[in-house]
Amino acid sequence: MAVNLRIDGVTLTAEPGTMLLTVARAAGVEIPTLCHYEGLDGSGNCRLCTVWRADGEGALLAACRSPAEEGMEIATQAEPARAVRRGVLGDLAAVDLSRTPELLDLLAEYGVEAEVEGAERTRQAEPVVDNPFYVRDYEKCVLCWRCTDVCGEAVQQTFAITPVGRGAESTIGTYGGIGMAESSCVFCGNCVQVCPTGALEPRALWELGDAELAAEERVVETTCGYCGVGCGLEVHLRGDTITHVTSDPDGPVNQGWLCVKGRYGFEFADAKDRLTAPLVRDGDGWKEVSWDAALGLVAARLGEIKAESGPDALGMFGSSKCLNEDNYQLQKFARAVLGTNNVDNCARLCHSSSVAALGMSIGAGAFTNSLDEIAENDLIWVTGSNTTETHPITALKIKAAVRAGAKLIVADPRRIELTEFADLHLQPRTGTDVPLYNALLHCLIRDGAVDDDFIARRVEGFEEVKTVAERHPPEYAAGITGIPAEQIERAARMLGAAPKTGFYWGLGLTEHTHGTEACLAIVNLALATGNVGRRGTGLNPLRGQNNVQGTSDMGALPNVFPGYRAVGDDAVRELFEKAWGVGLPAEPGLTSTDMVVGSGRGGLRALYVMGENPLLSDPHLNHTRKVFEKLEFLVVQDIFMTETAAVADVVLPATSWAEKDGTYTNTDRRVQRVRPLRSAPGLARADWEILADLAGRMGYRMEGDAAAIFAEMAGLTPDFAGMSHARLDAAGGLRWPCPMPAHPGTEWLWGERFPTESGRGRMHPVDYRTETEPPDTEYPLIFNTGRVLYHWHTGSMTRRVEGLEELYPEALLEISPGDAEELGIARGAPVRVSSRRGALECRAWITKRVSPGTVYMSWHFAEAAANLLTIDALDPVSRIPEYKICACRVELLDGAVEPNGASLRSARA
């Protein structure tokens, strides 16, 4: 029931519980605020928003936190309230408000004299510059506590900073007064964004000279180019220089919160070694050439090889880092110009198992639900995903949901940050997911906790799966997984009891030779409990890269056209043949792993790689390198001279995130605009444009700009038919399916039927298979690989960001204390890690994050490339490599243990 109240004499109605400030502002009544930040509860401690409650005995109320009540009579300008504001502003006069003109105006309005500029610093001797990304100048701090709220319970739950001291001596600091870089801070900069006075200021902005500061600021709204969350960014520039990044608190994906890469990882775009001109190999070196010369050469060589060996001697890699438009263009180029389906992208290496398993079971391989619905999950199931580091904003949503009462189960061999928030951490031995999920299903079936009605209505294949589950009592699974049976029982009870469970997984589940089966096992569980096809539930693979979803959506895959329509389907092929005006191949092409591993239907002679770096990202690098060296012709289109570009015949300079104009699709199918911040350096050109130029030289016309390419794609792909650049500009992002121009996009999928032939979800019985290379006496440890917060993939971007390098400068081997002791390894000691395929040297980080018997490394670092060790065994269905498990050996190297300062700073746990 709405309440009636009066504000400044005007009668208003409000929903009960609405704060007076909100009611007033909606009615156009301005009340000054300081500590309040839209979207947060706010501390309510500045009292600047004080209003006078005139009814009853009269009272002073803080409008930002006082709910509207029936019959209230509020006077915003009554003298007692103004007196309070005068007092508060008077107290602020001693603060350096030079970066906050609005506050200075307010002071003037209330007749309070601000302290003169250049006054003596009384509160803090010097601004603290103790980290690469932001400066803390508490001379400007008004102690609004926004920053500590955001770092604490309200958003990050990192608790790096806290109010310290009491009374007039209060200030903000770290626990124990240690430096920011030594604290638990993860440099999300979310505190900086909310600071109202510039006490926390981006370092790049702080370092600007007066002249630069005076230059006019431009703000470009775009989408983050790092992970699959797809956060909205507001990039601030002066001239062509990016000064800092903020995010719109009303943004639908991330509500204004960012992680360190999104907020501070932009410097790479201005790196001195950006590729700015086409290069062709000249002996051991390179020769800069014109576009004409470069593309002429590429056209000629591709044409020759095609003429000699047929189109399937050619292959192309699309890029999950590039635009939808780039990838659409690339697969079109492969099919229509080269005439081959040998086109793939790096989704092969991360979620191909998810896509395969979801395709086989529920008919479509994407997030069935949305990131927003995390807030509606009663139980959140996270497995094989170090969400905090690889999908930071998703982790914030999970932590917020847990805070609001949701239960969290994390199944992960490592003790990752999310386990600290979990009700239950299941710690399986790496690669034993299948028996775990079978055992959970066993318990649920035994206890009658499956959703019989859902199974009867919407599922097929339950009986076969039941037979397998019956063979998997928890005690049996405990033997394989190492998880105590009672924990499996408890997890099953929680699953059975939760009305709505959302399943979220990452590469820990997929990157195995049984990755598809592991995904099928989790699908079985969701189907058995009715946790798919319903709001607030879902099978949700957390897609890694900014546009890994979109790249596959666009058909940069060997077996499907855009929209996942089989190349072998005559009707579909005819549609594209008609649109593109050429005959198209019907046979599925080679996957990227088959192209590289060469174990497939070989014969590949030339490869065209757009924005990928397989020579660091593919498994068994020594072998991969040989394959690449054997290629007759390699073209790499990139923004840097990557490890792969270095062995190419032609290198073509492309635009980076900072210069791109088009769209990315995030992990929950939301298509969003990417906008250029400035023009491309040197001769660099858009990826799609290079391809169009090349097509022309090979006798095929590809016309139109990015918007036109998108329109062509949308015209041919029903799921995108309702989208266009113009509509995305206006709507700020739409989730496919969006079949009509008026369609709002789709939050969650398959409410009535699954897009399978029968319309039902199919369960597949799956059984445990061991890894390809179990540890043995010679190589006794399990080698597991993944990513860290501060870096991105092969590091070509993040390692060119000075601050990220400062915080995480080198590869570290995570090893458990017991294993380290046995091997005589001290913290930070140099070690040699080897497998049957290769070896590397790095330093050790002794941590309980990994369990005994397992070591872990990230693969971002070329100088200690984890993929030298990984095995190139492939999942038979998805062709994903077994990145997550192979056998290795660790030895202590001679040599000094270097001081642990910088490099172990990020290794705090």
Added chain:
Amino acid sequence: MPEVLVVNRNLQKENSWLLDTYRRDGGYAQAERAVRESTPEEVIETVTAADLKGRGGAFFPTGMKWKFVRADSNTPRYVVANGDESEPGTYCNRFLLEKDPHGFIEGMIIAAFAIDAHTGYIYIRGEYGFAAERVREALHECYVAGILGEGIFGTDYKLDIILRRGAGAYICGEETALFNSLEGKRGNPRFKPPFPTNSGVWSKPTAINNIETFACVAPILEHGAEWFKGLAVGKGNAGTKVYCLSGNVQKTGLFELPLGTTARELIFDYGGGVADGRTLKAFKPGGASAAVLTPDLLDVRLDPSIIQHETIMGTGGCIVLDDTVSIVESAYRDALFFEEESCGFCIPCRQGTPNLVQILERILQGEGSMADLDLLESIGESMASSFCGLGQFAYRPVVGALHRFRDEFEGYIRGELPVSA
């Protein structure tokens, strides 16, 4: 006239703090009867009918508080005893904690039963080391005797009570700051609403009461609501109040008297009047937070109605100031106290408390101006909107003194009074 000993009834007994002593005279019989024979509703009804109001200073009706907690379906619920007692001039809780811990623990058990709580906390200020020891021993006795723990009094009702200590901050007596402190966080207050009855410790519905409030509960159940109401004098009052008398008075100490006893009775009949042959200049009826009153107001009742005289009843710590006392200096001392104790969370109090000190210092040193007096008033006006009770009251001893003794302030400013401080 003798005192009316209800909550202090056991203090003079030998070994008064031991369970045996307490039980010998019927101790824990009320808790046992409540848990075994009554319903929570009956308990709440009796406490409501007795019109018991919180002795922590706000005089909120206790029965109503418990009813609100019970009405919130969120569980678990908690009961908390506030033993932070840090108001200068107040020490009534201290004697209960040291000499009769079982008295208030029994009240807590009854309260826990009434709101269906299975965990209670006792929060004792850091400086009360001996009191905490006594309480710890008392809790131990209770566990051994089956009065606390699994299945108390042979029923299946489970109740744990946990002792927690403060660390020297006055603000941690404010209920929401106390919850933060209990939870291991920085002791600053939280926004209300939500109120503790819905979101207290661990953000769960919580009944928090003063030690003395809890100590009233068992006697109420024993003798009935009407008896309790009959103990007090003056409109709207029920029960007794343990007044603490200090300052320059013949007899300082605790006096348990009918709630609503006048200042004259307390200071002269029980305290024997001003000591050293001096005369009364002023008195503060409720600790440091209360503004001074002048002798013409000696007949006001020491109960919540005193608020009409621009001061507060607070915790009943009455401080007597004789004719040698400088009122400005006394106000200055109060201001120093609040400057020291301001938690620093909100702007008006964080800045206002040191500002008051500065100005009073100036005045006492003969360097003040008449404009400073306006400044004191306007600081008060903004501190009125402080975040919590500390700041909302901290200026009143100063501004109240100014209103009643303006001459004296002006005297310092004009240089007619000796420089001090």
